[in-house]
Amino acid sequence: MSEANRGVRGALPPHRAGGGAARAVHAEWTKLRTLPSTIWLLAALAGITVAAGAAVTGAVDVSHCPSPAGCREDTPRLALSGVRLAQVAAVALGVLAVGGEYATGTITATFAAVPRRGTVLAAKAAVVAAAVAAAGSAGVLASLAAGRGILPGNGFTAANGYPPLSPLDGSTARAAAGTVLYLVLVALLALGVGTVVREQAAAITAVLALLWIVPVITRLVGDPRWQERLEKIAPMPAGLAVQATRDLDRLPIGPWPGLGVLACYAAVALLAGGVLLAVRDA
Numbered sequence: 001m002s003e004a005n006r007g008v009r010g011a012l013p014p015h016r017a018g019g020g021a022a023r024a025v026h027a028e029w030t031k032l033r034t035l036p037s038t039i040w041l042l043a044a045l046a047g048i049t050v051a052a053g054a055a056v057t058g059a060v061d062v063s064h065c066p067s068p069a070g071c072r073e074d075t076p077r078l079a080l081s082g083v084r085l086a087q088v089a090a091v092a093l094g095v096l097a098v099g100g101e102y103a104t105g106t107i108t109a110t111f112a113a114v115p116r117r118g119t120v121l122a123a124k125a126a127v128v129a130a131a132v133a134a135a136g137s138a139g140v141l142a143s144l145a146a147g148r149g150i151l152p153g154n155g156f157t158a159a160n161g162y163p164p165l166s167p168l169d170g171s172t173a174r175a176a177a178g179t180v181l182y183l184v185l186v187a188l189l190a191l192g193v194g195t196v197v198r199e200q201a202a203a204i205t206a207v208l209a210l211l212w213i214v215p216v217i218t219r220l221v222g223d224p225r226w227q228e229r230l231e232k233i234a235p236m237p238a239g240l241a242v243q244a245t246r247d248l249d250r251l252p253i254g255p256w257p258g259l260g261v262l263a264c265y266a267a268v269a270l271l272a273g274g275v276l277l278a279v280r281d282a
Helices: 003-010 021-033 036-058 075-079 083-104 107-113 117-154 170-197 200-220 224-233 235-243 255-279
Strands: none
Touching: 021 036, 021 117, 036 075, 036 083, 036 117, 075 117, 075 170, 083 107, 083 117, 083 170, 083 200, 083 235, 107 117, 117 170, 117 255, 170 200, 170 235, 170 255, 200 224, 200 235, 224 235, 224 255, 235 255
């Protein structure tokens, strides 16, 4: 039995159609958690966030700076850098939440149980967001803990102007919470694109291209003014501005406005997916 077929066990039976949003959310949660790939993707999301962040943090020390205090290294952002790689798992989970049902045709059973397409998509978005938020929070907190242990050995000490990382510190708390929100928004973007495209491999490729190729193109642009403009509208650079805790005035876009840019991408993708669900799959 395929993953998607096992997952459809959580769909509401036909006699409960229109049974409400709460039942739809429960059904989508049952489907998502019974897919074997879900636990692996969530574990990868948390684990890669920690492992990649620790690897990057461990590779940076004060020896390349004129003085330890002169490094001006953004240590919270450094510790949380693993999210750039870990977001691949969030993308895969977002696409899987809808693409698997289209691949096997079990989406028909879902729509038979919950005829309101908007309710189905909203329920999927809720369970994906909750799952990614839980795994992302675990990964972010563990990354800060790892950074707290690694950074002093590399010269980033309180005496040199780098206080120990703490999720209770104002700017670090914002970077940590913003990173979790970033992962949630990436997953919702993937859910929206997956709903539009319906084919899993194509949807994952499209989202990763949007996240990664735009920054590459930005670096190839010779005009600094256009580089800055592109960084303001590119989903990954803009969204990850929320991790910055130093020199905020030098950023192309502020932390929360940057996350707002990514939120707009996710909202547009979900809106397009909702419209197509109502029109194409009616």
